[in-house]
Amino acid sequence: MSTSDAAAGGGDRARPPRVSARRPRGLTARLREAEFARFLLRRLGLALITLLLLSLIIFFITNVLPNNVGRTILGPFAPEESVVALNERLGTDRPLYEQYGSLLGSMVTFDYGESYQTGAPVSELLWTTLRNSAKLALLALVLTVPLGILAGVLAALRRDRPLDRVIVMAGLAGSAIPEFVTSTFLIVLLGLQLNVLPVLATAPPGSGPLTQIRYLMLPALAMAVVYFGYIARMARAGTIVALESDYTRTALMKGVRWPQVIRRHVLRNALVPTISVVATQVGYLFGGLLAVELIFNYNGLGRALVTAARAKDLPVLQAGVLIIGVIYMVATLLADILISYLNPRVRLGSER
Amino acid sequence: MAQVADPAAAAAVGGVPHGTRDVDARRAARRETLRLLLRKPGFVIGTAIVLVWVVCAIGGRSIAPFDPLATNGAFAHAGPGADGWNFILGTDRLGRDVLSRVIVGARDVLIVAPVSAVLGVVLGTFFGLLMGYYRGIVDDVLSRVVEAFLALPVTLVALLALVVLGPSKRTVIGVVGILFAPIVARTVRAAVLSERDLDYVQAAKLSGESGPYIMVREILPNVVGPIIVELTVRIGYAIFTIATLSFLGAGLQPPAPDWGLMIVEEYSQIIQGYWWPVLFPSIAIASIVIAANLIADALQSVLSR
Numbered sequence: 001m002s003t004s005d006a007a008a009g010g011g012d013r014a015r016p017p018r019v020s021a022r023r024p025r026g027l028t029a030r031l032r033e034a035e036f037a038r039f040l041l042r043r044l045g046l047a048l049i050t051l052l053l054l055s056l057i058i059f060f061i062t063n064v065l066p067n068n069v070g071r072t073i074l075g076p077f078a079p080e081e082s083v084v085a086l087n088e089r090l091g092t093d094r095p096l097y098e099q100y101g102s103l104l105g106s107m108v109t110f111d112y113g114e115s116y117q118t119g120a121p122v123s124e125l126l127w128t129t130l131r132n133s134a135k136l137a138l139l140a141l142v143l144t145v146p147l148g149i150l151a152g153v154l155a156a157l158r159r160d161r162p163l164d165r166v167i168v169m170a171g172l173a174g175s176a177i178p179e180f181v182t183s184t185f186l187i188v189l190l191g192l193q194l195n196v197l198p199v200l201a202t203a204p205p206g207s208g209p210l211t212q213i214r215y216l217m218l219p220a221l222a223m224a225v226v227y228f229g230y231i232a233r234m235a236r237a238g239t240i241v242a243l244e245s246d247y248t249r250t251a252l253m254k255g256v257r258w259p260q261v262i263r264r265h266v267l268r269n270a271l272v273p274t275i276s277v278v279a280t281q282v283g284y285l286f287g288g289l290l291a292v293e294l295i296f297n298y299n300g301l302g303r304a305l306v307t308a309a310r311a312k313d314l315p316v317l318q319a320g321v322l323i324i325g326v327i328y329m330v331a332t333l334l335a336d337i338l339i340s341y342l343n344p345r346v347r348l349g350s351e352r
Numbered sequence: 353m354a355q356v357a358d359p360a361a362a363a364a365v366g367g368v369p370h371g372t373r374d375v376d377a378r379r380a381a382r383r384e385t386l387r388l389l390l391r392k393p394g395f396v397i398g399t400a401i402v403l404v405w406v407v408c409a410i411g412g413r414s415i416a417p418f419d420p421l422a423t424n425g426a427f428a429h430a431g432p433g434a435d436g437w438n439f440i441l442g443t444d445r446l447g448r449d450v451l452s453r454v455i456v457g458a459r460d461v462l463i464v465a466p467v468s469a470v471l472g473v474v475l476g477t478f479f480g481l482l483m484g485y486y487r488g489i490v491d492d493v494l495s496r497v498v499e500a501f502l503a504l505p506v507t508l509v510a511l512l513a514l515v516v517l518g519p520s521k522r523t524v525i526g527v528v529g530i531l532f533a534p535i536v537a538r539t540v541r542a543a544v545l546s547e548r549d550l551d552y553v554q555a556a557k558l559s560g561e562s563g564p565y566i567m568v569r570e571i572l573p574n575v576v577g578p579i580i581v582e583l584t585v586r587i588g589y590a591i592f593t594i595a596t597l598s599f600l601g602a603g604l605q606p607p608a609p610d611w612g613l614m615i616v617e618e619y620s621q622i623i624q625g626y627w628w629p630v631l632f633p634s635i636a637i638a639s640i641v642i643a644a645n646l647i648a649d650a651l652q653s654v655l656s657r
Contacts, residue, residue: 049496050499057504176592176642178637180619191623287505294599305511306511309511309515314515317511317512321508325503329503
């Protein structure tokens with residue numbers, strides 16, 4: 001199965017991908033290259049189709065459902081003339097196929113028109129806030145990925161012992177609680193009771209990178225708590241599969257030492273499913289950013305979208321949702337390529 | 353979060369034994385499942401937590417010490433235990449009793465989240481059966497659509513849809529339910545795929561049964577295990593998603609005593625040290641989401657045994 005299938009298993013967040021069935025190897029290098037190229041083309045084609053459907057879904061929600069965008073934005077009491085004027089300004093009085101065409105066009109040109117709320121170009125707003133969000137997301141990933149993998153592998157090695165139970169339960173609790181709830185816990189504990197971290201995310205202007213990181217620490221931690229659970233769970237499951245595999249048994253029976261078996265056989269195989277989870281998380285991180293950026297008052301894409309939602313600023317919302325979808329797809333695409341490069345079984349087994 | 357790591361395995365062993373019309377055997381199997389569940393500490397703890405909230409939801413205003421909407425200027429932001437433990441969990445910025453609001457808020461959570469989860473599971477099962485049974489072009493097209501939906505965080509699309517449709521209990525249920533359907537469809541499809549080539553399906557085909565009949569009467573009872581697990585998982589997510597939507601302002605509207613809403617109304621004042629109007633609804637959300645996940649985990653391990 002292709003890994004995007006495996007990786008995208010949960011809608012709101014990721015589910016562990018199933019480890020693909022083993023296929024016989026033994027192809028020549030040339031054949032492998034051809035296979036890889038074919039895999040790449042197929043995967044790119046699928047991504048394009050998905051992207052097209054994505055734009056259709058978003059278009060459907062924003063343009064088809066309400067019928068009258070201007071009325072939705074201005075509310076039931078606005079005079080008819082201003083509704084008509086707004087529809088004309090937004091281009092929502094044109095026939096649907098024309099509107100969809102211009103949405104497709106804007107996906108290529110990155111020109112998403114102007115914000116209804118401020119009149120500023122949408123793309124400009126999205127780029128600035130996206131950069132800020134990327135900083136926060138990156139910090140969250142830097143905090144989560146190594147810790148999550150370490151905890152998952154440790155749990156698998158101590159399976160069904162107290163350490164394993166603690167890690168599994170902590171992961172479950174962490175990933176089950178909404179980010180904004182985790183945020184309030186962290187603010188109360190670290191920000192107020194212990195007073196070790198600032199409770200607002202934006203550092204004073206002109207401060208160095210270290211201060212910026214310090215200010216971003218609490219929101220990043222709030223997101224890290226959620227994603228720690230997913231990554232640890234995947235790493236644990238992958239390690240357990242690898243530990244129980246034939247190749248591990250063979251290596252041990254050949255007399256390879258335990259640490260070396262872990263390093264060279266178990267970890268290498270265990271981390272493959274973890275990569276795809278990390279990739280899907282990159283997309284969902286941006287979903288979690290909505291609430292976290294709002295609660296920490298951070299000028300990122302998430303807060304911009306919430307503000308847009310409150311003002312019914314549909315052009316901004318539409319473009320923002322589309323961009324987050326694209327980010328998710330690029331991330332899973334990269335992960336798929338990386339995995340199939342590392343593990344030929346995946347691309348050979350891509351026909352379901 | 354509980355996961356259906358292998359829905360196929362769950363379906364193979366977890367479902368009701370097909371063809372068995374023997375009521376006694378079914379009842380015995382159900383009793384056995386219940387016995388195994390009660391031996392899981394996670395299930396017992398999860399159920400206990402849910403029961404507490406069910407009591408709050410049923411009791412509502414009649415067990416709350418105060419009117420959840422009554423403001424009291426004299427006691428604005430009174431701390432927990434203020435006024436001789438009159439306000440056990442303190443009051444919010446308008447002097448409304450936090451405990452009463454938390455208790456009364458349980459009802460909406462326990463209605464809205466499960467209903468939207470059921471909607472999602474029903475829709476998802478329908479499409480999952482179609483995809484898994486007919487395969488071919490139906491499956492190809494629907495799978496692409498499912499994939500496109502999965503590329504977007506549910507919270508985000510729901511936010512977009514609720515801006516367009518206007519937030520109300522009904523639209524929240526509808527939007528969340530519809531957005532959950534692709535996820536459920538995927539799980540059900542996988543379970544159906546592992547059933548469709550089994551002998552009993554072939555036998556039904558040979559005896560001339562129609563596609564819809566085979567899907568509903570033959571395959572569905574055998575994939576009921578993963579569907580139940582998926583339902584409990586979805587309920588947990590629905591609470592998660594709906595709370596987040598309220599927090600973002602796209603769920604229930606003020607002054608409703610909704611947990612997510614309570615947090616969004618008060619979080620900006622945490623910095624001044626008023627943590628209790630935020631912390632207690634946070635604990636309420638956390639407890640019920642974790643309870644749903646504990647139950648889902650236990651169900652999964654018992655039904656896929």
